[in-house]
Amino acid sequence: MTPLLLPHQLLLDAGAFFEACGTRGLEGTAMIKIGPGGPALIIPDQQPWRSPAGHVAVEVTRAGQLELARALTAEELFVARIHSHPAEAFHSAADDANPVLTHEGALSIVVPFFGLGLRRGLDACAVLRRDRTxxxxxxxxxxxxxxxxxxxxxxx
Known part of the structure; x- marks a missing residue:
């Protein structure tokens, strides 16, 4: 079993996107695919929102869902979802209820502090792996x- 090695530039690009969302006090989400060309970051069209109580979330739009569907070739697979949270990195109840990826071995990466945590690398993030349970x-x-x-x- 070979670990998923994420290129430094992919993490920089993800961090820049999350920080741009975070400057507006909003979360962001993206997917990581793997194929013959290695890992690639896909940032779909999305609609971040803030509730009247101040909670934030993000939803991939219908156009974004179509972008994700078109982003894969027959040799590629989405292996991870990476998204930001406003504060600590953890898998929230909303993350559990909306897993996005459900295949065994899929990864979920949660970046803290609206993306700023990614400046410290993956060790500052919550990483979860999907198994049968x-x-x-x-x-x-x-x-x-x-x-x-x-x-x-x-x-x-």
Missing amino acids: GWCGLPPGAGRDRWIGGMPENGR
Whole structure:
């Protein structure tokens, strides 16, 4: 089993997107696909919103759903969802109720502080892996490193 190695630039691009959403006090979401060309970040059209009580969320629009459907070739697969939260990184009840990916081995990456947490790399994020029973947390360390890691800036 080979871990999903995310290129440094992919993490930079994701962080920049989440931080841009965060400057408006909003969450963002994206998908990571894998195929012959390696991992790629797909940012679909989405509608972030804030409730009257101040809660924030994000919903992929119908156009965004179509973008995601068209983003895959026959040799590619979405392997992870990456999204931001306003404060701490954790899998919320809304995340559990709306898993987006349901295949065994799928990953869910939650970036804290409207994307700012990604500046510290994946260790600052919550990472969960889907198994037969649901989402299982992967704390930083050797157990997580079996499934996912960030590549250094030079890609080596």
